[in-house]
Amino acid sequence: MxxxxxxxxxxxxxxxxxxxxxxxxxxxxxxxxxxxxxxxxxxxxxxxxxxxxxxxxxxxxxxxxxxxxxxxxxxxxxxxxxxxxxxxxxxxxPLWCRALADELSRQQSAIEDGQYELKDYEEFIEQWTHEIKTPLSLTELVLSNHSDEMSPYVLGRLRHVQYQIRSDVDRILYYARSKADHMDYRFETVSLSEALLEVTKNFSGMIQERGLAVNAGGEDVSVMTDRRILLFILSQILSNAVKYTPAQGGVIDIRTWETVENDEKSVHLKISDNGPGVPPQDLPFIFDKGFCGSSPDRQHSTGMGLYLVKKYAALMAMDIRTIDVQPHGFGIELIWKL
Structure with a gap:
């Protein structure tokens, strides 16, 4: 007016x-x-x-x-x-116009300085994640060369801890890469059974120690995707399943199958468990950045794993949804539309 x-x-x-x-x-x-x-x-x-x-x-x-x-x-x-x-x-x-221009210029300079600092920080983190992989590779070499000097239990625990550290480093690296203007993808035909076997093997020590059972089955299907990113997504989902499934009697169920509906073919991968599940009030937010939920056993998590899963699933053209396992439990399903 x-x-x-x-x-x-x-x-x-x-x-x-x-x-x-x-x-x-x-x-x-x-x-x-x-x-x-x-x-x-x-x-x-x-x-x-x-x-x-x-x-x-x-x-x-x-x-x-x-x-x-x-x-x-x-x-x-x-x-x-x-x-x-x-x-x-x-x-x-009007003198106010010069004052306004000066203030806008000052704020723009502050924003640019903050952007430069953030970029330097992200580059430092990405460089650190690459450098830390050298000592991790060295520990893997030491464990391989001296495996006969350790008991199977100790060796399994050390390998799991080493994998957990590598997984945390990868999470940092993938988070930094998710903000990049350009990402290099390597699409290839990947067997879901082989990818699941590779990821599950990395958790074998913790699965045995906690007394969990892993039931894997379904069709041997393949998808066109980036193998590295797929392994990262599967490791994050399986890590949550292993972490929150109750010890001694906990069951993790892994299934792959193919469907055809209205002449549209889809490939499905489901990882579910019989753990305590996710409270209904938390379900809409589990893929949000930094969300830990209201359960006491999840308060020490970073809330970044499923956030990155959702983000990279979208980049790889995968649909993702949660599954309510009855009478209790939780699952995640990945869907590729072919």
Whole structure:
């Protein structure tokens, strides 16, 4: 409303003045020649309307020019654009505009500084994740060369801890990569059975120690995807299943199958468990960044695993959904539409 009033500030006085002028000249015409009063009055009104239209168009043109010069100055903030803006401002130069431009410039500089700092931090984290893999590879070599000097239990625990550290490092790396402008994908045909076997093997020590049973079955199906990203997604899902499935009697069920519906083929992969499950009030948020849920046993988690699973599943054109396992438990299903 204020903008409309400002634009019509020049038109309203002119409209009032033209109305008074029209009445005065119409009165003179009536006195001079009553017979031509109607025709002459119409001519006077039309002339006034034309004048007002011209004034309105000129006002609109001036307003657009002022707005253009204002944005040009706020964008460039140099003396040349300042003088051009000042030349089209009626009634002198508003000091608030320079103050506004200075404040915007200060805030823009602060934003750019923050972006540079964030970029440096992300590059440092990504470099660290690459460097930490060297000592991890060395520990793997030491464990392989001295495996006969350790008991199977100790060796299994050390291998699991080593894998857990590598998994945490990969999570950091994949999080950093998820913010990159460009990502390199290596699409290939991957057997889901082979991928699941590789991931499950990394958790074998913890599965045995906790006394869990893993039931794997279904069809041997393959999908076109990035193998590294698929292994990362599966490891995050299986890690949650192993972590929250109750020891001594817990069961993790893994299934793969293929469906055809309305001439549309789909490949499904499901990982579920008979653990305590996820409270209904937490289900809508389990893929949110940093969400840990209301369960006491999940308060020490980072809330990043399933967030990254959801993010990379979308990048790989996978559908993902949660499964309510009855009478209790939780599962996640991945779907590829072929």
């Amino acid at each position: 204020k903008k409309s009033k400002k634009k019509s500030g020049m038109i309203k006085p002119a409209l009032g003045l033209m109305a008074l002028t029209d009445v005065f000249f119409s009165f003179l015409v009536y006195i001079a020649s009553p017979k031509t009063f109607g025709v002459m009055t119409a001519v006077i009104v039309l002339f006034s309307a034309a004048v007002l239209t011209v004034l309105y168009l000129l006002e609109q043109s001036s307003e657009k020019k002022r707005l253009f010069r204002a944005w040009n100055y706020l964008e460039k903030k140099d003396e040349d654009s300042l003088e051009r803006f000042r030349a089209v401002m009626p009634g002198g130069w």
